[in-house]
Amino acid sequence: MPALVLVGAQWGDEGKGKATDQLGGSVDYVVKFNGGNNAGHTVVIGDDTYALHLLPSGILSAGCTPVIGNGVVVDLSVLFEEIDALEARGVSCAKLLVSADAHLIASYNRTLDRVAERFLGKRRIGTTGRGIGPTYADKMNRIGIRVQDVFDEGILRQKVEAALDMKNQVLVKVYNRKAVTADEVVCELLSYVERLRPMVADTGLVLSQALDRGETVLLEGGQATLLDVDHGTYPFVTSSSATSGGACTGSGVPPNRVDKVLAVLKAYTTRVGEGPFPTELTGADGERLRTAGDEYGTTTGRPRRCGWYDAVIARYAARVNGVTDFVLTKLDVLTGWEKIPVCVAYDIRGQRFDEMPMTQTDFHHATPVYDYLDGWTEDITGARTLGDLPKAAQVYVRTLEQMSGAPFSSIGVGPDREQTLELRPLL
Ligand code: IMP
DSSP, rough: EEEEEEEEESSSSSSSSHHHHHHHHTTSEEOOOOOOOOOOEEEEEEEEEESSSOOGGGGGGOOOEEEEEEEEEEEEEHHHHHHHHHHHHHOOOOTTTEEEEOOOHHHHHHHHHHHHHHHHHGGGGOOOOOSHHHHHHHHTTOOBBBBGGGGGHHHHHHHHHHHHHHHHHHIIIIIIOOOHHHHHHHHHHHHHHHGGGGGGHHHHHHHHHHHHOOOOOEOOSSSOOGGGGGSTTTTTTTTSSOOOHHHHHOOOOOOGGEEEEEEEESSSSSESSSOOOTBBOOOOHHHHHHHHHBBTTTTEEEEEEEEEEEEEHHHHHHHHTTSEEEEEEOGGGGTSEEEEEEEEEEETTEESSSSSSSHHHHTTTTTEEEEEEOOOOOOOOOOOGGSSOOOOHHHHHHHHHHHSSEEEEEOSSBBBTTOEEEESSOO
């Protein structure tokens, strides 16, 4: 079995953690290919809830090797905090591999992320403040620090000094902050060397050899399609490639080894941070969805903005990622509405758009064209087949599927691993 890609179809928090965790039991490797500890996966197994930020959700599946790919930015303090917290609960992280090419989030980039947001004021992105953007900017500027650098103190010091030459000017002169010394940065990074050493590998090679042996590799995206730096709602995006193309560059697995692209899609829409969101509900209806879906950020605790399902976005995600299967999540959250609006197109200054408009200005002016589907009141959390759902819920699912550009293969009706209707096998 070749590689599979799993991405978010909307603005993140679609429930990828649960999907990866479900697949994790039957795959040999789960690879995180982009992002860093800006992500937040909540995985519920029986009575236990695990909130993961940096580690791939595959860490919870015995038998599966979790991999942090070259496309990820790693905050070493967070990495070891997460490992310690999981091991304290009896979850072994012994198999974790970290790419030698992944970039490290240095303390000055955490500082810069936060002060830059404050500086932007009304124009802020609403980042998670974890240093993600500045670290990817350093990577592209070729002044980044990589995992492999911590094993050569001389090189590490040279690279940190080179980065600080520029960073300190910005910190002091633009943001009025204290300069950072190379010593403090080098010291912090070196303090992790011994724990890090056994995990570090040429992960591209490891994955290639695994695929040659016929093993299954799942490439898991952080964030989601509309947060992708190229294909998302720029500039209100994250700084990495969260779509299926990023799965290849962020892992070293080439496109011709990818067999399936799974995308996780919530039965309604949420986003955190700033930026346009055509189906957003700002009043009591939004609050009702937020409460029913417990829509608060796993990483920052921020309340998520909530709105109705947007089929234009789903079609866009299907196209940009080459989706072969959608995994629909949180259908149960919609129980109890008499009518459920579904956005089928946009109205932009009197003109109908069935596809995402080309420009940001148009997207800002998009108002949803809704179809109103019948709701249901029955508790659906015990359903295990499509036939167990009330008729109106079945129609809701099938109508969404027809509009969204790829088949729905799995439907979530609750947070637990078991609360899933499998319409066709994902693997
Ligand atoms: P950054 O990734 O911290 O730079 O934040 C950029 C944007 O991406 C902000 O709007 C964040 O709220 C959003 N974002 C980053 N990671 C996630 C995620 O895992 N889920 C949802 N939104 C995210």
